[in-house]
Structure formats: structure tokens, C-alpha cells
Ligand SMILES: [Fe+2]
């Protein structure tokens with residue numbers, strides 16, 4: 015007589031499609047109801063972390079964290095989407111995905127959202143929230159039936175893999191930024207987070223009543239979103255509009271290699287797009303989840319474009335901190351426009367990138383320069399922008415009715431923002447210094463080539479650009 019221990023598959027082939035042993039699959043595991051209750055907990059955790067990461071991108075000064083949060087927000091958005099889909103497969107209409115699984119879990123994430131410093135945020139997310147979620151997922155993978163619940167297992171294994179990567183980033187970040195004294199400041203708060211997690215059933219759908227009510231510390235007062243972009247100290251002279259990058263790029267007699275240096279500037283300057291898009295996502299409520307997922311994907315792409323600029327500069331041997339990576343665009347859109355106006359401007363700019371002087375041209379310059387990395391950067395930048403134009407058609411145009419109205423509205427919104435060239439100068443925020451010759455010379459030295467006289471002499475600023483900001487090429 016065979017049993018789960020002695021049963022043999024045909025000629026010793028892996029049984030059960032390679033997913034599990036008969037013995038493991040013979041254990042009953044979780045009911046659909048219990049499984050769904052747990053999945054909803056993970057869904058809520060990813061949803062809240064997406065919200066928290068996104069809300070921090072703009073005002074986080076440190077560039078490595080800003081781009082890291084952009085990445086992690088996007089990963090959370092994808093896992094929310096995957097979990098929603100899986101829960102929808104499990105006899106769950108109505109899904110109840112907007113319900114809060116447990117009040118203590120809500121407060122747990124409210125507390126992290128309200129973390130008063132970057133250090134507290136890092137500790138809350140990477141020492142508490144993500145490890146708790148990962149532990150819950152590990153428990154789920156042990157508890158559930160590997161064949162009956164294989165679709166959940168697949169979704170959760172992928173989530174686990176990416177949480178591990180996120181934790182690796184976060185723990186290194188904590189090592190670099192949080193010293194013992196700072197850690198001590200937050201010890202009581204972190205213990206409070208542990209208590210909230212325990213009360214909520216530690217994401218396992220099994221709440222445990224503790225003595226007393228869950229308490230709020232940082233989240234005791236209402237949450238205030240900070241939409242003003244901030245930068246770390248490597249970003250100097252951030253109101254500078256002294257080098258008109260587009261004018262340089264579209265001057266035919268400028269050499270392709272010099273143009274690539276300006277394109278790297280434009281790429282790195284794109285760090286303003288995540289800063290701006292994050293505010294749209296945070297301040298636009300009530301959309302289907304696919305909207306937030308797509309917008310977060312685009313936001314992450316724009317962070318990648320900035321990082322491609324960073325990589326390109328470093329590979330070239332150029333110190334990018336001596337270029338002025340302006341914050342003007344995101345600051346003005348975030349503080350002077352509504353979310354839909356910001357989206358309209360973004361769409362208007364991205365449509366412009368689809369013309370023959372847009373992304374195709376930048377790729378052609380990259381190829382012509384003979385610098386293979388530049389061709390790669392611009393090739394993928396172009397592909398991403400085609401995707402972004404599609405996302406604009408999907409999510410922005412329907413808001414306006416039709417394509418023509420949508421484009422006109424974007425044009426109008428951007429035209430309304432008048433140039434602040436003189437104003438920032440008068441306020442002493444910048445003298446619009448020409449940083450270009452220094453950056454270009456560094457590149458030429460690295461190449462071992464003399465600078466092109468024409469390119470070196472370039473001194474066109476954004477001052478003469480039209481009074482409306484349209485002449486100040488946004489590069490989304
Ligand atoms: Fe971009």
C-alpha cells in the first residue's frame with residue numbers, strides 16, 4: 015500500500031508539476047476564507063507603503079533616497095495590483111479591498127507616514143513594516159496548500175523576492191544615516207510600532223486584543239503633505255536658468271559629443287519629474303488602481319532617466335554637481351498648479367517629445383556621438399517616453415474629453431506660468447551663472463580632446479525664452 019511517503023511518480027519524475035512533494039500537498043493548509051483574509055492584510059500593507067513612499071519623494075532631499083523611494087513606491091504599486099487580481103479570483107465580489115483590515119494596522123502605517131524625519135521613516139519602513147510583511151508572507155507560504163493555492167503562492171514568492179531587495183537597500187541606508195543616538199531617540203516609538211503590529215495580528219488576519227487602546231504618537235495631529243521639492247547639498251544654485259539646454263541641442267553646428275553632455279544634463283535634471291508626479295499621485299483621489307500603478311511606473315521611469323544621466327556623467331569623468339540641476343520646474347508646478355493642471359503640463363510636454371525633434375533626435379545624437387552608453391541611454395529613454403505618451407492618452411485625455419482639448423489645456427496651463435527669471439534673480443536666489451563651459455571642459459579633458467570653440471562659447475540662457483515657461487524645455 016502506498017502512502018504520501020512511499021508514493022512514486024512515473025519513473026521518478028518531479029511530481030505535482032515540480033511545485034511540491036505529495037507529502038506537503040497532502041496537508042490541508044488554509045481555507046479560501048483564511049487565505050483571503052491574510053492576502054487582504056498584505057494588500058493593505060503594500061497600499062499604505064505605496065502611499066508613504068510616494069508622499070516622501072518630493073520633499074526628501076537626499077537624491078539616493080528620492081530615487082530609491084520612487085523605485086519602492088513602484089514595486090509596492092505592482093504588488094498591490096497583483097494581490098487585487100488574486101483576491102478577485104477567490105469568490106470575493108464584492109472585494110472589500112477598500113476596507114481597513116484592523117484599526118491598529120491603520121495606526122501603524124499612519125505613524126510611519128507621519129515619521130518626523132528621514133531617519134524615523136527609514137526605521138519605520140525598513141525595520142518594522144517590510145520585515146513584518148515578509149515574515150507574514152513566509153508564514154503564508156508555509157501554511158497554505160501549495161497546489162490548491164498555487165496562484166497565491168506564485169504572487170507571494172515574487173513579492174518576497176522584491177521585499178528582500180527593498181530590505182537590503184533600506185538596511186544599508188539605515189547603516190549609513192542612522193547613528194546610535196538617533197536610533198535611541200526613536201526606540202520608544204519603534205516599540206510602539208511593534209505593539210500596534212501585535213494588536214493587529216501581525217498581518218496574519220488574527221487580531222489579538224491587548225490591554226488598552228492603540229495609541230498615536232506622531233500621527234496624533236492630522237497628516238500634512240509636503241509638496242515643495244527639496245534637494246541635498248550636492249545640488250547647487252537650484253534656481254539657475256543660465257544655460258538653455260534645448261537651444262544648444264537644436265543648434266545644428268554644435269558637435270554631437272558636446273550635445274551628449276547637454277543631454278546628460280537634461281536627463282539628470284529630470285529628477286524634477288518624479289518630484290512633480292508624486293504630488294499628482296498623492297493629491298488625486300478615487301481613481302482605479304491601474305491609474306496609480308501606471309503613474310507610479312512613469313514616475314519610476316523618470317527617476318531612472320535622472321539616474322541614467324548621473325551614470326553617464328560619472329562614466330564620462332564629469333562632476334555633475336558643478337552643473338546646476340534646477341528645481342524651478344517641479345517647485346513651480348507643485349506650488350502654483352492643481353494636480354490636473356500639472357498632469358496637463360506633463361502631457362503637453364510629452365507629446366512634444368514624440369515629434370522628430372524629440373526623443374528620436376536625442377537617440378540619433380547619441381548614436382552619432384560614437385559613445386555607446388549614450389546610444390543606450392537615449393534608446394531606452396525614447397522607448398519609455400512612447401509608453402508615457404500612451405499612459406497620457408489612457409489617463410489624462412479622458413479627463414478632458416478629447417485629444418484637442420487635452421492638448422490645448424496643457425498648453426494653456428503651462429503658458430499661465432510666467433518666467434520667474436528676473437524674480438529669482440531679484441530675490442538673490444541665483445545669478446544665473448553660466449556653468450556650461452566648466453562641465454564641457456571636464457568632458458573634453460576626459461576625452462583628451464580640445465574643446466570645440468563654438469560649443470565652449472555657448473552662453474544662451476533661458477532669459478530670452480518666451481515669457482511663458484513653454485520655451486523652457488521641460489524634459490519629461
Ligand atoms: Fe523622462
Ligand SMILES: [Fe+2]
Nearest residue numbers: 364399402490
Ligand atoms: Fe516621460
